[in-house]
Amino acid sequence: MSGIFYLMGKSSSGKDTIYKKLMEDESLSLKTLVMYTTRPIRAGEQEGKEYHFVTEEKMRELEEAGKVIEKRTYPTVHGDWHYFTVDEGDGLLQENYLLIGTPESYVKIRDYYGGKNMYPILLETDDGDRLQRALNRERRQEQPKYSEMCRRFLADEKDFSQEKIKEAGIDRVFRNDDLRVCLEEIRSYIQSHL
Secondary structure, three states, rough: OOOOEEEEOOOOOHHHHHHHOOOOOOOOOOOOOOOOOOOOOOOOOOEEEEEEEHHHHHHHHHOOOEEEEEEEEEEOEEEEEEEEEEEOOOOOOOOOOEEEOOOHHHHHHHHHOOOOOEEEEEEEEOOHHHHHHHHHHHHHOOOOHHHHHHHHHHHHOOOHHHHHHHHHOOOOEEEEEEEEHHHHHHHHHOOOOO
């Protein structure tokens, strides 16, 4: 049975690390649908791996062609940054996929493909730990954007409010206090739905 495992969590909750480890796990055989963004590429990221990094003009072309499934816009201190999912017509749902997003994007993807075979994976991490991780990551950037880091941290309170999580029907939460334990719990959850 094919399905979408949808990984969500506030910034610096460990999503990228867990995502990479799950994608490397050959026993899960997960595929990905690379999301698009208009934000600048960060040090260590690669085009087509973490995201497709595109211009706003390219984003508008995809919207006009009816290819954009869902889009989120974040008003940053550097202007609006858009994150969106594109229907690339590649037969999504013929295999098992792992995607990353927010409760809002989860709902849009779920509604687009139908709720059947959608499996939300919500990460929770101590706010102090998240803030320290975010600060450490930003310090590694060639041009740190501390004000944007703070904006993202505060915006998460709204994007991941208990009300939005409840409205999205997300009832399974994975605590990421210990990466090894959390990863094993998520692996077991995914395997139970394969």
